[in-house]
Amino acid sequence: MDHQTHEKSENNAHLTPGRKPVLELLTSRPEALDTVFLSEDAPGLGDVIGKCRELGVRFRKVRRPDLDRMYPGNHQGVVARLRGRQLVExxxxxxxxxxxxxxxxxxxxxxxxxxxxxxxxxxxxxxxxxxxxxxxxxxxxxxxxxxxxxxxxxxxxxxxxxxxxxxxxxxxxxxxxxxxxxxxxxxxxxxxxxxxxxxxxxxxxxxxxxxxxxxxxxxxxxxxxxxxxxxxxxxxxxxxxxxxxxxxxxxx
Missing domain, CATH: 3.40.1280.10 (SPOUT methyltransferase, trefoil knot domain)
Incomplete structure (x- = not known):
């Protein structure tokens, strides 16, 4: 793995894409979320936005190309950035x-x-x-x-x-x-x-x-x-x- 690929992997390590996974995180561990990014043109995201507002989780609407660059895969218009996973000794x-x-x-x-x-x-x-x-x-x-x-x-x-x-x-x-x-x-x-x-x-x-x-x-x-x-x-x-x-x- 070259340095650029490794850096990209590290940058993506704390991203969770997809509506259902993000909603489950909002329900179970909202404190683990740093920011939820939403595509401006994605329909039907009211439940995600409502949950973010209810729980005080920061969210941002971004352009679809920006979200695609953040996570170049099937993100369904939603990508959550986490504070960091529970790595233990x-x-x-x-x-x-x-x-x-x-x-x-x-x-x-x-x-x-x-x-x-x-x-x-x-x-x-x-x-x-x-x-x-x-x-x-x-x-x-x-x-x-x-x-x-x-x-x-x-x-x-x-x-x-x-x-x-x-x-x-x-x-x-x-x-x-x-x-x-x-x-x-x-x-x-x-x-x-x-x-x-x-x-x-x-x-x-x-x-x-x-x-x-x-x-x-x-x-x-x-x-x-x-x-x-x-x-x-x-x-x-x-x-x-x-x-x-x-x-x-x-x-x-």
Missing amino acids: LDELITRAAGSTFPLILALDQVQDPGNVGTLARTLLALGGAGMLFPKDRTAFIGPAAAKAAAGALDSLPLCQVVNLARALDACAEAGLAIYGSGTGPESRDLFQARLHFPAVLVLGNEDKGMRPNVGKRCTEKLSIPMQGGFDSLNVAQAGAMIMTEMLRQRL
């Missing part, structure tokens, strides 16, 4: 996990698709998980496309970004967290027969390559989902949602 995330009702950290090993990242964030938030852990390199984590798919979840979850995910998992294990991974093959255990322990970390790997070997060997157990009806695989967001839901069921 690893020690704090581990402490939060120990005290959570659903003491689970979700770790993403180079998950590339922002739609998958956003969906996983929404699922984890809905289930009451402790937060997310991800490496700084080769991840689609905190860009605006993931934020749109997450519809506000990335701005409500504690997020921890680390240089070396394998070492971070070692630290989690040393702190007493069980490390589980999503996997297939004879070495994996049927998700619905496994007896799970908490607090825990669930590691999900790259869409095409799965977990890197150095990350996978940190997992004390790999969990597989039994397939019926001719299906042989699920995408990472679907698999993650199923595993997290079963983990919550066992926890309760």
Whole structure:
């Protein structure tokens, strides 16, 4: 990634586009919003404007070309700029996990698709998980496309970004967290027969390559989902949602 591309990515990292995601943020965490930008020519934005006025959130009407330059994608005439996401240190995330009702950290090993990242964030938030852990390199984590798919979840979850995910998992294990991974093959255990322990970390790997070997060997157990009806695989967001839901069921 060259400097210009990196700078553009950093500038976009705190933008959330789209009417529904912005409305959800206004409802759930208005204090996280700095400014809501609205296209002058976009119809039907009265609900967004009304919510901003009700909650005292600053909003600005701008020309469509200016909004397109701010977020060159499908923004539906609305882009919210956030004050900054809840990036926390690893020690704090581990402490939060120990005290959570659903003491689970979700770790993403180079998950590339922002739609998958956003969906996983929404699922984890809905289930009451402790937060997310991800490496700084080769991840689609905190860009605006993931934020749109997450519809506000990335701005409500504690997020921890680390240089070396394998070492971070070692630290989690040393702190007493069980490390589980999503996997297939004879070495994996049927998700619905496994007896799970908490607090825990669930590691999900790259869409095409799965977990890197150095990350996978940190997992004390790999969990597989039994397939019926001719299906042989699920995408990472679907698999993650199923595993997290079963983990919550066992926890309760």
